Amino acid sequence: MANLVEIRDLKVEATSDAGRVIEIIHGVSLDVAEGEIVALIGESGSGKTTIALSLMGYARTGCRISGGRVMFAGRDMTQLSEREKAAIRGTDVSYVPQSAAAAFNPAQTIMDQVIEITRIHDLMPRPEAERRALELFRALNLPNPGTIGRRYPHQVSGGQLQRLSAAMALIADPKLVIFDEPTTALDVTTQIEVLRAFKSVMKKGGMAGIYVSHDLAVVAQIADRIVVLKGGEILEVGTTQQVLDAPRHPYTRELLSAFEPKHYASPARPEMTARKPPLLDVLGITAGYGPVQADGLPLMRALKSVSFRLEEGRNLGVIGESGCGKSTLARVIAGILPQAKGDIIFDGRQMARSAAGRQKEELRKLQMVFQFADTALNPAKSIEDILARPLAFYHGMNRRQREARVCDLLDMVRLPRTVRHRRAAELSGGQKQRVNLARALAAEPRLILCDEITSALDTVVAAAILDLLKELQRELGLSYMFISHDLSTVQAICDEVIVMYNGEKVEEMATGLRQAPTHPYSRLLFSSVPKLDPRWLDSLELDPELVSAFARR
């Protein structure tokens, strides 16, 4: 039997702004059988989305399919006219985008958009389409399937919207569904629901799927086969079990080992007798946004009376879902957002509420590194200027001292010295994050606040950054406060973890002690992190009460 999809020697070219033509896909061949789910996995820029889009005969602006064949159900998508391709899109092949929030039109009801495909292609009368949509809402386990269609996209949560975009893709009963990182933007507790819904609908309908992702653990739950991509080439193809258990290509092995980062944490507390006063002591912080109310607190409280302490030379992890207040906590400590109540005692001194009121020396000892490396570096300045400023500001170095020190700092973060003449836009994501780290190190701090610094990076790059952090800690005796939604990252580097939920600290525990979390929310959060085992999702049983109480579906 012929395969549903047969890609042979696919080549895609892109034209850069300077008019240079670059080949971004170098002759890729792959098959998808009827009813099979194939995962495309690789780092950003590996061409996984480009290949997936070529199945619809589509190339993004500036790109062009320059060679090879994309056979779908016996027709070559590269040879069809635009009109013929439009007839296939939505009905035979459909697409679930990464950001459902951006894919829905805020001005139309959900039902109108879900059944839009049947209207465009004139497939069935409206009542029948709505009936089908209802079935899909039930199959995708959406709450209130009968009425959800009447709502507008902003009235449902992110996880629901992602499932609704799947309903949109499935309404015309396509032969192939392309999932483009559909759960990457979701919290782990929400991700489980969405993955389960996808899996059951796909199995029931016997549809084939292409699942694009960078997360091996997520892919392991849903895919039959895995295709590992790098730099527009296929490195390895195999069944899920085979790729996970016996990877053949070194890059696949690297991906797998990066998934389980080396554990550096030393959870055992230092001897109680030898304890010095803590480096950072946070006492009952309440902070938030919006107008100040009669009780002196802001309207929207992002942090509610959070306290913790951090000993010198140790690392603290802060985890929780988006919106739990973990980034706000870092901003309060750094003095970017003044707290409404509570005190911050750092290195034995009480800190002023805002950075403007703190002394230079206090500011120097506490540095912060941000999540998005690109926006944290001034695009108009060279790396040398960026790194030299804290040297002049905090240490008053002259030009020659600064030049030497900038080179030292670049060595420290393992970047070649030549990058100092470049600008941020000319560096890769991992390099930018290293420059951010170097800028924080330039101040010679005691504590660095790391706000999701590895979240925007590929697994392998993130693992290298973690290695670097730990190495720097050994050499310079730093402490880190490490904020993340990714449990494995936090476990790799932190000695202690606090779990936050809805602006409150719900649990404080040492990592690596194999000690089970006690608070129900932490249990839910910890058990929701996908594992590399393909049977994990099916065997996972979450307490439904716990889920309904805490997961924001």
Place this chain on the structure above:
Amino acid sequence: MTRSATHIHAAGYSLNLVGLLGFLIVVVWAMVAITAPWITPYPIGEIVDFDYFGPISDKFWLGTDYLGRDILSRILMGARYTVGISLVAVTLSCSLGVTLGMTAAVVGGWLDTILSRLLDALNSIPSKLFGLVVVAGVGSSIPVLILTLGVIYTPGAFRFARALAVNINTMDFVTVARARGEGTFFLIRSEVLPNIIGPVLADLGLRFVFTVLLLSGLSFLGLGVQPPDADWGALVRENIGGLPFGAPAVIFPSVAIASLTIGVNLLIDNLPQKIRDRSN
């Protein structure tokens, strides 16, 4: 490089041909403004021709005006007033407007509110009317003209710079500098300004053109540069009677205004790019 055919490289900068053309026009007019007293063929106030609205001839390259004065000499001298007054006025309005705009965006809070409302109020007065009232009230002199033009175009520059700076202000690198303890002056000069300088310069060019046109307009109404001196706008007004005869005396001052404004626009839209060496 593939695009070097249309680019000129000099002193570490790359400039394309259109930009070069604009640059040359601006430089020529600037040179004329500086050297005018030495290159005018006739004294500007002297009646040298018995005919009025004389045609182009060997003696008078651009003809003569309604009193029989040499138009070439008057345009060359007029460049001094038009280019000089406009340049000083636009520098004044842009530096004031951009500085205030960035400060308002970076500091925020009540300072932003007060500055914005104050300059909005100023903006609500029509520019020509404002110029007319001030010049008619105080009397016309070059410092008064410069200050009036400068004040008229400050709110626009403020609004423009503030809108750009508000976007930059929310970026993480500004937050980083704030958390480092940097002052407002460093924030606006080093973090915000370099990221908005391109649009701000383009705006400066546009505003220069507006200033030239408003100055010419005021002079045309008789409130600008006073006789016997004349800027280009005043030259058009003086000789407007020659329009039915197609006299060069009214055409050429208009051409001068047009060439300067177009030249500035071409230059601003194609500013030289600094070539950065990334090899070492």
